[in-house]
Amino acid sequence: MRAFWVLALVLGLTSPVFAVEDPLAADLDDAEYAYGTVAQVTPEALIVREYDFETGTTVEIAYQLDPEVIVNGVDTVQQIAVDDDVDIDYVTKDGRRLATVISVERYPAAPEPDGPSPEEPL
Numbered sequence: 276m277r278a279f280w281v282l283a284l285v286l287g288l289t290s291p292v293f294a295v296e297d298p299l300a301a302d303l304d305d306a307e308y309a310y311g312t313v314a315q316v317t318p319e320a321l322i323v324r325e326y327d328f329e330t331g332t333t334v335e336i337a338y339q340l341d342p343e344v345i346v347n348g349v350d351t352v353q354q355i356a357v358d359d360d361v362d363i364d365y366v367t368k369d370g371r372r373l374a375t376v377i378s379v380e381r382y383p384a385a386p387e388p389d390g391p392s393p394e395e396p397l
Contacts, residue, residue: 306375309336310362316355321374323361338363338374348379355379 311325320337327334346352355361355377364376 305366306364307367307372308362308364309338309372310360311336313355313357313359313361316357321355321361321363321377323363336372338365338372338377341373341375344374345376346379347376348381352377 311323314324315322320339360380362378363374365372365374
């Protein structure tokens with residue numbers, strides 16, 4: 276029984292040594308979410324058109340790209356294009372929105388119909 280208490284004491288005193296805080300994990304606790312359509316792509320940022328529910332208008336918001344940003348739906352950030360629909364997880368640092376995860380949604384173009392269109396006479 277005494278060995279149990281000694282072991283519990285040793286583990287209790289040394290466990291803070293093994294606790295390593297991940298700064299990104301702390302940032303993710305404060306993560307926010309946005310979605311919209313890409314208006315512009317630069318090497319440092321995405322400009323996204325999104326609906327502002329408070330004003331009832333469409334606004335363009337800049338999201339700086341985290342060097343370790345995770346992208347879904349494309350292989351690299353460079354493959355994101357104007358008019359792509361995106362979901363963005365971001366954190367606010369120094370008044371700037373820093374994108375940590377970007378998910379790209381691309382929809383296939385509608386197939387051309389076979390035969391005449393409804394407006395064309397037969």
